[in-house]
Amino acid sequence: MTVSEPILDDISTLASRSAPPRRGADLTNRHRPLALGLVGIAGALAAVSLLGPLATDVVDYRVSETLRNQLIGLDAVSLVLVAPVALAAAVLVLRGHVAGLPLALASGAYSAYMALQYVLGPDYAHIAGDNERIFPLAPLLVAGGWSVAFGAWNAVDVAQLSPLRPSDRLIGLIGLSVLAVPAFIRYVPALADWTSASPKDEIYLAGPGFGWAIALLDLGIFLPLTVSACVGLAGRRPWARKALYTAAGWFGLVGPAVAGMAISMYVNDDPNGSAANALFLSGLGMAFFVLATLVYRPLARRRDGAG
Numbered sequence: 001m002t003v004s005e006p007i008l009d010d011i012s013t014l015a016s017r018s019a020p021p022r023r024g025a026d027l028t029n030r031h032r033p034l035a036l037g038l039v040g041i042a043g044a045l046a047a048v049s050l051l052g053p054l055a056t057d058v059v060d061y062r063v064s065e066t067l068r069n070q071l072i073g074l075d076a077v078s079l080v081l082v083a084p085v086a087l088a089a090a091v092l093v094l095r096g097h098v099a100g101l102p103l104a105l106a107s108g109a110y111s112a113y114m115a116l117q118y119v120l121g122p123d124y125a126h127i128a129g130d131n132e133r134i135f136p137l138a139p140l141l142v143a144g145g146w147s148v149a150f151g152a153w154n155a156v157d158v159a160q161l162s163p164l165r166p167s168d169r170l171i172g173l174i175g176l177s178v179l180a181v182p183a184f185i186r187y188v189p190a191l192a193d194w195t196s197a198s199p200k201d202e203i204y205l206a207g208p209g210f211g212w213a214i215a216l217l218d219l220g221i222f223l224p225l226t227v228s229a230c231v232g233l234a235g236r237r238p239w240a241r242k243a244l245y246t247a248a249g250w251f252g253l254v255g256p257a258v259a260g261m262a263i264s265m266y267v268n269d270d271p272n273g274s275a276a277n278a279l280f281l282s283g284l285g286m287a288f289f290v291l292a293t294l295v296y297r298p299l300a301r302r303r304d305g306a307g
Contacts, residue, residue, distance in 0.1 A: 035091075038107060038148055041083075042086035045078045045086070046078075053071055061131040063129070066202075070210075070261040081256055098162075108145040108149030108152065109246055112141065112145030116213055165298065183288075229244045229247045255285035259281045
């Protein structure tokens with residue numbers, strides 16, 4: 001052994017001790033709380049779905065028969081679609097996959113959006129029930145949902161994403177603009193009726209609390225978010241991709257949920273349900289789901305770079 005060999009060994013040892021951890025391991029540690037939040041959201045959504053009228057009826061909601069039928073459809077979609085998406089997002093985040101954080105944006109937004117309705121919608125003064133028992137899950141879904149969404153927003157590094165092709169930008173901009181119109185324009189005649197002296201909308205009358213909660217969330221949060229995403233995409237703003245993933249992902253989950261509500265009303269012979277409404281909302285929900293799939297598809301081009 002020469003004199004230089006121990007010196008080289010010492011340098012090698014010091015270098016190995018001071019070397020930074022691998023990027024994948026670093027990302028896993030940094031995003032572990034986010035992944036745990038996604039698992040918590042998935043578990044809470046599943047619990048709410050299974051405790052309600054969809055499965056066990058352990059919780060008796062203070063709602064009319066029409067709203068009960070809607071909750072069955074909503075819980076079904078939350079259980080078979082949204083909870084698995086949240087779990088998939090958690091796995092992808094832990095693996096450092098680039099699609100994990102954008103999926104977390106959608107999962108968090110959906111969870112916070114739906115949980116508020118379960119608390120604000122029921123008629124506590126006039127209908128018997130005990131849905132107060134499920135309230136502890138609501139703060140978890142609302143606070144956890146927004147925490148996950150905001151955490152994912154801050155963690156997404158747009159510079160690390162694969163370049164957005166012109167065709168992908170057009171799909172996001174045109175698709176989101178076109179499909180959002182029927183989703184939001186319906187509030188023009190609806191609000192005119194709801195604010196009149198004698199509202200005629202039977203579904204609204206079956207649960208005014210749900211109607212106003214949904215209208216406030218749609219028009220106060222997700223309409224501005226959708227407009228911002230479209231404006232940002234048109235102006236090629238870097239943050240527009242985050243807004244696009246949030247808006248398109250939220251629509252991609254909420255659209256099927258609304259369709260599930262309409263289908264449940266029709267299947268259960270609800271007087272306010274109809275085959276025409278179920279078909280229309282199913283088509284619209286499928287269109288939003290397809291749009292979300294197309295928006296998220298470019299993320300599969302790269303596996304690393306989750307931010």
